[in-house]
Amino acid sequence: xxxxxxxxxxxxxxxxxxxxxxxxxxxxxxxxxxxxxxxxxxxxxxxxxxxxxxxxxxxxxxxxxxxxxxxxxxxxxxxxxxxxxxxxxxxxxxxxxxxxxxxxxxxxxxxxxxxxxxxxxxxxxxxxxxxxxxxxxxxxxxxxxxxxxxxxxxxxxxxxxxxxxxxxxxxxxxxxxxxxxxxxxxxxxxxxxxxxxxxxxxxxxxxxxxxxxxxxxxxxxxxxxxxxxxxxxxxxxxxxxxxxxxxxxxxxxxxxxxxxxxxxxxxxxxxxxxxxxxxxxxxxxxxxxxxxx
Amino acid sequence: xxxxxxxxxxxxxxxxxxxxxxxxxxxxxxxxxxxxxxxxxxxxxxxxxxxxxxxxxxxxxxxxxxxxxxxxxxxxxxxxxxxxxxxxxxxxxxxxxxxxxxxxxxxxxxxxxxxxxxxxxxxxxxxxxxx
Numbered sequence: 112x113x114x115x116x117x118x119x120x121x122x123x124x125x126x127x128x129x130x131x132x133x134x135x136x137x138x139x140x141x142x143x144x145x146x147x148x149x150x151x152x153x154x155x156x157x158x159x160x161x162x163x164x165x166x167x168x169x170x171x172x173x174x175x176x177x178x179x180x181x182x183x184x185x186x187x188x189x190x191x192x193x194x195x196x197x198x199x200x201x202x203x204x205x206x207x208x209x210x211x212x213x214x215x216x217x218x219x220x221x222x223x224x225x226x227x228x229x230x231x232x233x234x235x236x237x238x239x240x241x242x243x244x245x246x247x248x249x250x251x252x253x254x255x256x257x258x259x260x261x262x263x264x265x266x267x268x269x270x271x272x273x274x275x276x277x278x279x280x281x282x283x284x285x286x287x288x289x290x291x292x293x294x295x296x297x298x299x300x301x302x303x304x305x306x307x308x309x310x311x312x313x314x315x316x317x318x319x320x321x322x323x324x325x326x327x328x329x330x331x332x333x334x335x336x337x338x339x340x341x342x343x344x345x346x347x348x349x350x351x352x353x354x355x356x357x358x359x360x361x362x363x364x365x366x367x368x369x370x371x372x373x374x375x376x377x378x379x380x381x382x383x384x385x386x387x388x389x390x391x392x393x394x395x396x397x398x399x400x401x402x403x404x
Numbered sequence: 405x406x407x408x409x410x411x412x413x414x415x416x417x418x419x420x421x422x423x424x425x426x427x428x429x430x431x432x433x434x435x436x437x438x439x440x441x442x443x444x445x446x447x448x449x450x451x452x453x454x455x456x457x458x459x460x461x462x463x464x465x466x467x468x469x470x471x472x473x474x475x476x477x478x479x480x481x482x483x484x485x486x487x488x489x490x491x492x493x494x495x496x497x498x499x500x501x502x503x504x505x506x507x508x509x510x511x512x513x514x515x516x517x518x519x520x521x522x523x524x525x526x527x528x529x530x531x532x533x534x535x
Contacts, residue, residue, distance in 0.1 A: 191408050198533075205418050205465035209439070209456050209474030397414055 176224075183224045183387035190388065190400040196364065197357050199391050199399040206396035207353050214394045215353035216242070217360065219367055221403055222345045225384035232384065233340035234374030238366050240359040242349060250275065250292040250315065278304050289338055290315050339370070346371060353393065364391075368403055412535050418461045419533040424515045425462040426532065427524040429470060434501075434522070436471035437463075438492040441506065443476045447485045454511035466527050493521065 163171070187193050194202070200217075207215050223232055249269045275296070292315035304314075339348050348371075350363045375384060389403035420426075439460075441452035456474055464472055471494075477487050489507040491514070492500045502521050506514050 192411055201465060201468060202415060202418060204468065205461040206414075208460045208464040208472050397411055 172227075176226075179224045179387065180385060183222070183385040187389065187400050187402045192398075193400045193402075196361060196391065196401055199401055200357055200360060202399065203391070203393045203396045204353050207393050210395055212352070212354070216349050217351045217353065217355075217391065217393050218347055218349045219364060219389060219391055219401075219403065220345050220347040220398070221371065221389040222387035223341055223384055224344075224387050225378075226380060226382050229380040229384060230378060231341040232346055232371070232374050232378060233338065234370055234377070235336040235338050236348065236367060236370035237336035238350070239362045240351065240355060242351060246287040246289075248287040248290040248313075250290065250296050275304055278307060287313065289313065339374075364401075364403075415535050418465050419535070422459065422462045424512070424519065425459045426466060426527045427463070427519070427522070428527055429467050430523045431467070431469055433495060434470065435494050435496050435498055436473065438473045438475075438494055438500075439490070439506075440475045440477070440487075440492075441489045442487045443478045444480065446482045447487070447489075448508035449487070449489050449506075451509045451511050451514055452489050452491075452506040455506065455514045458511050459515050465533075491518065 203217060225232075251269075290313050339346060348367050350367050351360045355363070371386065375386065378384060386403065389401055390398035391401045392398040439452065439456060441456075442449040445453065460472055460474075464470070479487050489505065491504040491506055493502040493504075495501045504514070504517055504521065509517075
């Protein structure tokens, strides 16, 4: 590299000049005093990301997956923070003392160990002791179906295109927990308010089984059940309030366990996923490891 | 300190290392305590808040049947000293038996005064949960 080239290179680094100005600098033979080492862009990118080769990265990933699987197979009672559920509840209620009632929610979080590329775990749960009434939204242009949803199932929101418009304009609070639709409106929904409902998991889709011609059967099946889904590597489900008795809590936890196990057995993967460490926690309280799997 | 050690310390703070509130209240006589104080510290409300945070969990842990109601009032105005800072002891019919003014007192002082007013017995050594 000649001294002239080096100087231009240095200038490039210093000012990040657009290419069309650079020839001007090349013409005038001014030598910069400080010569910067010329580092090409691709070299920096590589050195920043990782020093490991592709092969090593792959090996590390396999090793870590094996470690996580081994950890998931270990019984929960070996963990130093393990407690039986009733003792855990006693601690959580103590930690939660004096907090407002609405903030005393107990939830179960369990890690999911699955192969790369496995579909996310999701499903429906119905609790023997409900935390709150489930709010359902129904989208349909068919007046007969809408009437049915309104009267027989007492749905929170029922409507067609005009409801879609109102949600799009942001006039309505999105306080429902699940939604259903008929096929005639499903496409409009996806295009109009997919961006609003999609991230919250509220968009009806044929793939999820929430779009159907016969809303009556669909609603009767899923009234009173709450959806859950995997986020990241874990599934988190609200199972109760601090005011629930131990028996109620246990019933709910068992129901949650059944729901998650059912979703796990229905997951479309080559190798079945595993459930790892499960913690019971409250809004302000600590997390306590419990038996779940 | 590791995550597990921090957590164990937290549990032990509730169940064993906080000694003063390790008492069993007479469940036939009392139904609970009712506290009322500010969310903010000014006008002497800090001790009440500290009492709630440091001593009430242990009290609840050893008396799971009692109800502890905490009402926290939001009051940003420092000149307004009208918010009460009281602790009321409730009997079976939820009537106030005794009350305590918590203003300008530290959490430990409030605990001592409460112990004098309450009919209680200490938790037996073998019943104390240690993790």
